[in-house]
Amino acid sequence: MTLDSLLSTPLQFLKGVGPRKAADLKRAGLLTVEDLFYRLPFRYEDRSRMQPIASLRPGVKAAVLGEIKSARLAITRRRGFKIFNAIVGDASGAIRCSWMNQAFLADILQPHLPVVIFGDVKLDSTGLHFLNPEYELVTEDISGVHTGRIVPFYEKAGSVTPNMQRKLVRHAIDRLPAELPDILPAELRARLHLVARRAAIDESHFPPNEASVDQLNAFRTPAQRRMIFEEFFLFQIGHAWRRHTSSMELKPFVPLVDDRIRAAAAKILPFKLTAGQRQAVKEIVDDMRQAQPMHRLLQGDVGAGKTIVALLAALVAMENGLQVAFMAPTEILAGQHYGNIVRLLFQSRFRVDLLTGSTPGLKKHTLHAQIERGTSNLIVGTHALVQDTIRFHKLGLVIIDEQHRFGVAQRAALRAKGLRPDVLLMTATPIPRTLALTDYSELDVSKIADLPPGRTPVRTWVKPESRRDEVYQLVRDELDRGRQAYVIYPLVEESEKIDLKSATEMADHLQAEVFPFYRVALLHGRMKSDAKDRIMHAFAGGQIHILVSTTVVEVGVDVPNASVMLVEHAERFGLSQLHQLRGRVGRGPWQSHCVLLYQAPWTDDARERLKALASTSDGFSIAERDLELRGPGDFFGTRQSGVPQLRTGDLARDREIMEEAHREARRIVSEGGLNAELLQFVQQRWQQQFGLIEVG
Ligand code: ADP
Ligand code: MG
Secondary structure, three states: OOHHHHHOOEHHHOOOOOHHHHHHHHHOOOOEHHHHHHOOOOEEEEOOOEOOHHHOOOOOEEEEEEEEEEEEEEEOOOOOOEEEEEEEEEOOEEEEEEEEOOOOHHHHOOOOOEEEEEEEEEEEOOEEEEEOOEEEEOOOOOOOOOOOOEEEEOOOEOOEOHHHHHHHHHHHHHOOOOOOOOOOOHHHHHHOOOOOHHHHHHHHHOOOOOOOHHHHHOOOOHHHHHHHHHHHHHHHHHHHHHHHHHHOOOOOOOOOOOHHHHHHHHHHOOOOOOHHHHHHHHHHHHHHOOOOOOEEEEEEOOOOOHHHHHHHHHHHHHHOOOEEEEEOOOHHHHHHHHHHHHHHOOOOOOOEEEEOOOOOHHHHHHHHHHHHHOOOOEEEEOHHHHOOOOOOOOEEEEEEEOHHHOOHHHHHHHHHOOOOOEEEEEEOOOOOHHHHOOHHHHOEEEEEOOOOOOOOOOEEEEEEHHHHHHHHHHHHHHHHOOOEEEEEOOOOHHHHHHHHHHHHHHHHHHHHHHOOOOOEEEEOOOOOHHHHHHHHHHHHOOOOOEEEEOHHHOOOOOOOOEEEEEEOOHHHOOHHHHHHHHOOOOOOOOOOEEEEEEOOOOOHHHHHHHHHHHHOOOHHHHHHHHHHHHHHHHHHOOHHHOOOOOOOOOOOOOHHHHHHHHHHHHHHHHOOOOOHHHHHHHHHHHHHOOOOOOOO
């Protein structure tokens, strides 16, 4: 059998794996022999040191090597309850081992056989004994599979017990040839002192006895490191290659910047830019003047002032006769951006249009024609903007606000239309360092680290439901001062109807009983967009005092007079989401409050989250914490976000290995050292294993 066919052997063809077990393994993501090798144990236990039986003490885990002196199956008075007892002895003494309801052991553990026993030593009125210990009959040597060595533990896979998995892995490894071809370049292996592939597989499942169990459980032995590096490296080669190929593309129109354009930009500025904004503008404009398309992420905390930076970039494009598409994640936001931009460009000669999913058909038709003719210069909208029916006359720049809502797919859509505009992504959710090494590693990043002057930090309160009256008093005080408030209700998809009902009831209750002298309105995702618009306008204009909303206000809306953000069921929200919500207030000169109301009992996890949020306003550390608490998958919520499905590595645990893989992959690609075989292999892997779209 060739190596390839061995590795791709479906697990159901292995000895002892029937259809049911194969199905369970498959559900756990294990289809082939290769999957078995690359799914590392999740922990290791040292069962290598045999203790003399006479030295055993109660309450410890111990391994002993001895002989079965006698064995007996006892049936208790409780109907059908069976205990199998065996006495195991070594030169120093003997100990009883008992197994509950495992009568079949009578056929396996027969007198005179040598055996290794591992488990907890217990003491009761009958003396010292092992209760339900692990056992393994000793054949030639004692370096067994389940005992007598450092033993691997695997995530449970349905009916497949850890012992069975262990045995499967052992069998599969034993069938490997002594030398395995290595996909990692030899030069790289030598320089980074990477363990050979065969040894890496073997020793990360069945470590030699001299290995350190602590190091194993930290996943830092040379063998484990090599396995993790391999996976990360293949992943990073894909990114490095994608970046490399896109850097060879040329854009059809390259903007120029001269004094006339600088003066035009200065004219629209309603305020002085912060140092961070100035730097970001410079980096973006420098990119726009390059022959290759810009591919830049603008990061800045909520309220940092990203919009004006994007608008200046848009102005540069338009002054060069190019069109700009400005996309926002929701219609409300698109509408708000549109309003702001129209105001700022009031005196310019550029035509700004709004195009969303709810633009009426006739209007849409006219707009499409204007976009195609080029008479529309800046088009603000939702993802409807990259729909294939729209043809741009001369699209030069695409701005995507809150980009992880859009992700890779939209970029691909643009490319598929043969468009290679400059792309500027904006996000208020800082990208944790690890994720910055994955999908984002293809982007250049600008950061706005400062906030516009005159902002007062928001005060955060974490309050239990029982203090609701106090919270209402705080809201009332703010309203009496002329401020406004948001009340946010979580919307859980599965129970959207119920949640919507409770949000509606809440709005009614607040209006009728709690704040009868103020105006309360409800805003939710199911409303028609003109109804939403009307409410948003009324709130922005101060005619509505309390806006009860589901999370649609989550990103971007800007109402400086609002000074209270009250979050109901705060325990249900993720950390970054809460941070975003908090960012809706604190935009004016007054003190603002964010109240996180929770329903007891809360989980430890929820407590952690709310405390973390109350203790810092630094979006960057909040994002790191969020990633730790929720894991990379949930952090962005979608697969499209470029978070790979990993087999051996763990993004949170193995960050430095990812950094190293990132460095090395880029080096190899930029030095032209990437061979065709490796590239082809990676191209397959990207789809199959990481679940990501093609390398390009
Ligand atoms: P975000 O980065 O969250 O998108 P916005 O662009 O919505 O932030 O800006 C938040 C608010 O700050 C807006 O009202 C905007 O007009 C204001 N702003 C932005 N930059 C400055 C600045 N340099 N000086 C004063 N106000 C600013
Ligand atoms: Mg914004």
